[in-house]
Amino acid sequence: AEAVVVVDPGSPVVPAEVELFQALPEGAPPPDVVVLAVKPQVAPAALAGLPALVGPETIVISIMAGTMLAELAAFSGDAITVRAMPNTPAAVGKGVTALFANGLSDDARVSIEQLFARTGSVVWLEAENQFDAVTAVSGSGPAYVFRFIEALAAAGEAAGLPPELSEKLARATVVGAAALAEADPRSPRDLRAAVTSPGGTTQAGLEALDADPGLPALVRAAVRAAAGRSKELAEGR
Template structure:
């Protein structure tokens, strides 16, 4: 690969995550040629070619992104190594699969772990990355690819992936759950259902946009909206009552991280 230049990008699997990444990559034209490999009869974005199997695609890819369910990886990727060379990168977005397992599934090419989240679909994703022994050029290419769907963060140890998966990978679901809870609380407090859902959704969207645009920390933004002895302070005090929101969130992250570790162990057992 020339520096920061991707000639051919393959995405194996067009499900929720694969499809989200693919749509943004096609829009951003991150590669000269973008290919989806998936046997399902699914629509593809403009600028993308689709093939039912690896055998049907010609050429050698610069980058292959594995986006199938982890338990389907061995079957879906069985013939991939035959199509790669020493310059190829294989990037796994399959939760729970460590680099050793990825290298066993796809012995050819250089393995990279990535954990994006679903806001990648609208260009606001967060992607954690890790690999051993990448060249600076390869690292730049991988960063450029995932910067096209949001922001990236390179981990310093592979063992951090379970925690990252629990925070940013699963995090959007926690936010959506908060919208559901806030709307339900609004209905219980007397708001019409439609209004409660609109207010809850708009509030989370607005707060997120403020957090994006304002350089102050989340703590500073919270303090700025919390008047002493006001309504917000009363609500926050209720959120912190035993066990409290921080403890609940820690419990959620701990459970998600534990499940990420279990998924990796289950795959190794298979």
């Protein structure tokens, strides 16, 4: 891009080459791409000036959880409108972004894909209603993994390790397991089996992890709750 500007009345930290505006600039030429990243609840007030700013070639990409394309039309004037659900590992090029739009030209599709490919991998959804589940899995998912690191560190402490050592081990274990899951083509199930010696320590640990209600049931409940909240946001609650 020739220039990247951020519009935020708060005081976000932005790179030196990025210009920061307190409010949408008036009378500026139409931007190529606009990314909407405010909370859905403040969107109506924050984006009131957007239709006047964009042109028919502008691509407006919303990352707002639960805001439907039909609602975005009110904010995006003549622009091409796209919904995206990225996640925070994008900050280190390891994100995954789900995208959806109606009737995009091939050119627009390619430039949107290239934009998000800079932050990690990209998937196109088949239907907009997949966003609730996608948001619950990959949008919120990094927080579940960080929660797991916290829990593993706390459990190590409870088992007698000094806090710093336990956190170091827990963090490095999740980082290492994630890197292995990325590099090794085996399924997560097979990777798990490779750690689990019959009758050994891992098997004992996994049996406790899966005991009632068990990790799969807990994770299912978490995804159901997050997807439910995404639906509520879509209904303006």
